[in-house]
Amino acid sequence: MACVGLDIGHSAVKVAWRGKDGELKHVTIPSVAVPAMTISDKAASDQAAKETVTVDGDVYFIGDTAIHEAGSLKVAGLHHRWLEMREFRALVQGAINLVMADVGNIDSVITGLPPAIFREKQLQMRNIVSACTEAEVKVYPEPNGVSMRYSIDEKGRMIPDAKKNLGVIAIGRFTTDSMALLNGRWVEEAAGSANGMSRAAIMVQKKLKDQGYEVDYLDADDALWKGVIQYYGKEIDVSATVKIAMRILSSEIFDAVSTKFGDNGRKLDKILVAGGGAELLFDGLAPYWPQAELIEDPRFAVAEGFRRFGEGVWNARHGESA
Known part of the structure; x- marks a missing residue:
């Protein structure tokens, strides 16, 4: 099988x-x-x-x-x-x-x-x-x-x-996808998609350009995890720029997901956070939802x-x- x-x-x-x-x-x-x-x-x-x-x-x-x-x-x-x-x-x-x-x-x-x-x-x-x-x-x-x-x-x-009242937030590169499950049944109007990690990478790329650093998207995306870029033989600390981008993205995700969840949000026993960007954004999202849990x-x-x-x-x- x-x-x-x-x-x-x-x-x-x-x-x-x-x-x-x-x-x-x-x-x-x-x-x-x-x-x-x-x-x-x-x-x-x-x-x-x-x-x-x-x-x-x-x-x-x-x-x-x-x-x-x-x-x-x-x-x-x-x-x-x-x-x-x-x-x-x-x-x-x-x-x-x-x-x-x-x-x-x-x-x-x-x-x-x-x-x-x-x-x-x-x-x-x-x-x-x-x-x-x-x-x-x-x-x-x-x-x-x-x-x-x-x-x-x-x-x-x-x-x-396993809990029957669940929220899910899956943070990917292109989209952050969310759904809510109440009494074991999906709530259709609570499902939606918001910005993903690419939004933060693009913000970092643009901000670095304003600072005089010409980097491509993949460099900016890599910086989200490492907090640095390699530039003409030097390692440049860009963690402050990354932090701002992450804060903005976390806020945008909260606005989009909470709008979709509506009143159902307070009824959820757990909100499972998953996806490639989950570990990076979890600390930024957790204050919004006390029942948030980073899935294994x-x-x-x-x-x-x-x-x-x-x-x-x-x-x-x-x-x-x-």
Whole structure:
């Protein structure tokens, strides 16, 4: 049995599955795809073969190979039409190939979309993934994966004492997605998408330009985590600029999410904070919501939650409880 949780983020693809040996596997693929080129070095060529996929007859490098071979890259896909790009499909195919190389056949793939585009893009997303595998494919709003990670154990069994009134805030590169669950049911009007970490990176990039430092988006994005930039052989402390950007983004996220939650916010027993930017922004968000909780392994919460759900469905269908 192979049930795959797939979180195709704008910074990285997160893949979760149970390997042939029964051990859980979490793998990250940088969300970079470029047209393939000839590699003369045999060792490098052999490594690249593992990260080479074909989309409509065109061959792409993905992940670390794409970054290594293409050198300096601009960030692509920071828009809702990302699903229409061949690079997006290449990343999906690469993730599926990775799992198939380990387990062979895949039984199910559970993946997601931001709530803001879920209704419009759900069928398109399912078709994209289905074109890469014969497995059953299901698509849910991405915050669902976080709640699944919280309420379902590693073997796909419901956790009896899990709270039924939950809020979810998943902070990604492009969007911060939120949902609210009351008495075990999702509140549709409480779902929404706000600015993600790219908003802070762009603010830092612009502010540094005003200070005389010409940096690209990836440099600014890296500075969010490190608080420094490398500039002509010198390490420049930009932590003060980063701090201001984080404070602004935290405030914007609170305004957007609290508006969506409305009166439901005070009824939530827990607000689970997840996503690639969770650890950076949690301290800024916690004062707004005293019941906020940083979920374990926040970067993989969506993918792992989807995997757990898929395994639970498989167990129910096949009469297995462990």
